[in-house]
Amino acid sequence: MTDRDRDDFDWTAAEAELSGADVVDLESARARRATTDPGSTHVEVALDAEPERGGALVDPPPASGPAGRVPIVPVGWNTWPNIKHSARQATAVGMYRLGFHALRVPWYVLLALFWSLVGVFRLIGRQIKWWWLTEQHGLRQAAADANDPQMWLKLHREVKATRSWRGIVLLAELLVVAIGGPILYAAAPWWALALVVAGVVAFLAHVGRPDDRPIITPATVAGRFRRINPDIILRAYYAAGLGHPDKPHQQIAFGSTMARDRSGTGSQVSIDLPYGKTFDDAVKARGAIASGLDVAISQVFITRDSSSHRRHTLWVADRDPLSVGAGRTPLLRCKPTDIWQPAPFGLDERGNKVCVNLLWTSMLIGAQPRQGKTFAARSLALYAALDPYVKLTVFDGGGKPDWRRFALVADRYAFGLAMTRDGDPAEIVLDGLREIKADVQDRYERLSKLPVDVCPEGKLTREIARDPKYRMPVRMVVLDEFQEYFDLGDVSKEIASLLVYLVKVAPAAGVIFVDATQRPSGVGTGQVAQQFISYRDNHQVRFSLRTGSWQVSDLVLGSGAYSEGYDSSALLPTYKGVGILRGAADATPTVRTYLADQEDAEKILIAARGLREAAGTLTGMAAGEGVARISRDVLADVRSMFEAAERGLQWEDIADRLAGRLPEHYADITAESISAQVRSFGVRSVDVKRAGKALKGAKADDIDAAITRRKAA
Incomplete structure (x- = not known):
């Protein structure tokens, strides 16, 4: 490694072990270098001495005072509270190290004894080599090869004299050890002997131990990173072809x-x-810049400067900031939340907390499968669940287990597309969206009629939302894998129309949409496909985890994201729960979302149900209430009357169950009436046995076939 390489590759501790440690002052180091090396042409001195446009620090070090002066007394020791804190910190570190090494003392002793034995032989070998002057052998051989007897004799005389003198020295050392050792053993106190033995063993162990085999293991290890200076940056940009x-x-x-x-x-x-x-150009050359800086591409971040299209801010992380997870969600405290306050979402690339304002917005989450898309959406839904005054609606088109425990708190829910005891999920979704649309329209009308002192700007307020007499709670609608609802045949036409209307109008009425998909490019054909695009593009906040290409990234993050330097396809496959958040604030951070696994989510939802029961806000399906529907579906309703093990039901049993479970639609239904309605869909009336008696009824398989035919029509 050359001197130049050593300058470029300066390894530095990334963290100070105690609060009193100072950050390396790059400017002072450059000034000292310029002073001590007058002939230096290091470009960073000139650049920093007379920077363009005033040369203000991008982010001034917080420890520096006026004129960039570092405080005489370090911040950690300048006040009594700071002194106590620093003393506690130093004591904690010291006690940890003491305990760490105390436990390993026996092992250290064994290693020291072993390497001291090796050191005895190595020391003897070194002494013999020193005595015999083996390094001169090459010179005498060269004289012999050159046929120079005079030089050979001169070298021979010198080596004989040196060996004689060094032999006397070694003999004296041997006599000192042979005579002085027994005298010391007989006359010295035990503690002196112990000190001498410890010193000798330590010395011999040091001689015998290889450089890469330390005896004492460090208790704490500081991270290391490559120091970036202007010379390295210039090298990287020129190598990337961004200038000459x-x-x-x-x-x-x-x-x-x-x-x-x-x-x-x-x-x-x-x-x-x-x-x-x-x-x-800089965004496209980001990989080449990272190569020129000799760091990973995930450590290089390029941010647009609004003052000029040729200007940007380069931030180089000491280490990959996205490889370390953000940790478990703070919602595990199970404390009540407030939807009117930002929801904790994760940490950005610099370790700052990222929160999302959910009110008045709709949020789109997109990614490839198994990148943490559902976990990200669920973390926001869990935040809303812990606010007992938020009315939750959860629809999961994928039917995954991730959302099923939301049945504890959700006013309406549907999981998957297969028939359930609650009915046809597609019909539940359709009815739910119809009800939300009617609620939104009713809210706008009632808000416009409220007095100015109650509703100053004609908008929903926290007081109105939490007062039950107004019947306008904040609502959150969560749709996971929502692309499935755009690919269900005829029913998708109305679902698509409702979703487009709601995503445009509902947020301003206090209805929040959080939508996740792995197919942001769209599904369906014709008008439904166009409505899918309209629905996707009308989300104000976008969060994209890893995608397959920059084109898909742009579909999730919104048009123009790639040209601004935001490309979720560049995220590494190893990152889980990491994505780019756009539209939530002026900045567009790369966020490591908090983790809430299935067990964590269940714990939070159980606590959320308790909060809702205490507040009296548990409603709908979570409270076991029969949710009144705007329309009915005879086939789906009849199919939902079948228990899991039942393959056939008599018409009388079907009529009784419909009247008992769905009285709003079937209070006066009879066996003959329901038989006629179901048979009109092509379902056969067959004999069904119950308690040994055969009566006319319907088979579950026939009803399923009729539902399938209707969807395919």
Whole structure:
């Protein structure tokens, strides 16, 4: 490794073990280097001494005071509370190290004894080699090969004299050990002997131990990272073809001083590309820039600067910030939440907390399968569940187990597309959307009639939403794998129309939509396919986990995301629960979402049900209520009357069950009436035995076949 390489590759501790440690001051180091090396042409000195456009720090180090001065007394020791905190921290670290090494003392002793024995032989070998002056053998051999007897004799005389002198020295050492050792053993106190033995063993173990085999294992290990300086950045950008150092008007310029960011997790600087080069060029060259910096591409982040299309901010993380999960969700505290406050979502690439304002918005989540899409949507639904005043509707077109425990709190729910005891899921979804549309229209009318002192701007307020007399609670509608509802035949036409209307109109009435899909490109044909695109594109907030291509990423994040440098297809396959959040705020962070697995979700939902029971807000299907439907589906209703093991039912039993379970539609139904209605769909009336008696009825398989024929029509 050359001196230049050593300058480029400067390994530095990433974290200080105690709060008193200071961050490396790059500017001071550059100034010292310029002072001590007058002939240096290091470009970073000139750039930092006279930066363009004022040269303001991108993110000034928080420890620096006026004029960039570091406090005389470190921040960790400048006040009594800080002193106590730093003392506790230092004590904790010291006690941890003490316990760590105390447990390993016997092993350290064994290793020291072993390597000290090896050290005895190595020390003897070194002494013999030193005495015999083996390094001169090559010189005498060279003199012999050159047929130079005078030089050979001179070297021979010198080696004999040196060996004689060194032999005397070794004999003296041997006598000291042979005579002094027994005298010391007989006359010295035990503690002196112990110290001498410990010192000798330690010395011999040091001699005998290989460099890569330490005896004492470090109790704490500091991370290491590559230090980035302007020279390395220039090398990277020129190697990426974004400029040329020797051509006029093609040099890379710095719009700010290189600085550590406030989080202490990376370095950033403002870059001015040559005239004619654009932000898009930098985004496309991101991989080449990462190669030039000799870091992973996941450590390089390029952010647009609104002042110029050739200017951007480069942030280089010390280590891959997305490889470490954000940890478990803070919702595990099971404390009541407030939908009017931002929901915790995860951590960004710099470790800052990311929260999402759910009110007045709709959110689209898209990704490839098994990237954490459902977990991301569920974390927001769990936040809403812990607010007992939020009315939840959960529809999962995929029928996965991830959502089924929401039956504890959801006013309406449907999982999958297969027939259930609650009825046909597609019909439940359709009825639910009809009811939400009617509620939204009714809300707008009633809000417009409220007094100004109650509803100042004609909008829903927290007080109105939480007052039961107004009947306008905040609602959240969660649709996972919503593409399935656009591919159900005729019923999809009305579902698609309702969804498009609601995603455009409902958020302003306090109805939140959180929608997830693995098919953002769309499904269906004709008008339904167009409505799918309209529905997808009318979400204000977008969250894209890993996708298959930048085109799909743009479908999830919205048109133009790729040209702004946001491409979820560049996320590594190993990242789970990591995605790009766009539209939630001015920034577009890459977020590591909090984790709430199935067990965590169940714990939270059980607590959420308790909160709703205490507040008296448990309604609908979660409360065991029969949800009144706007329309009825005879085939689906009859099919839902069959228990899991029943393959046939008599018409009388079907009529009795319909009247008991769905009285709003079938209170006066008779066996003859329901038989006629079902047979009109092509279902045969067959003999069905019950308690040894055969009467006319219907088979479950025949009803399923009729439902299938209707969907295919």
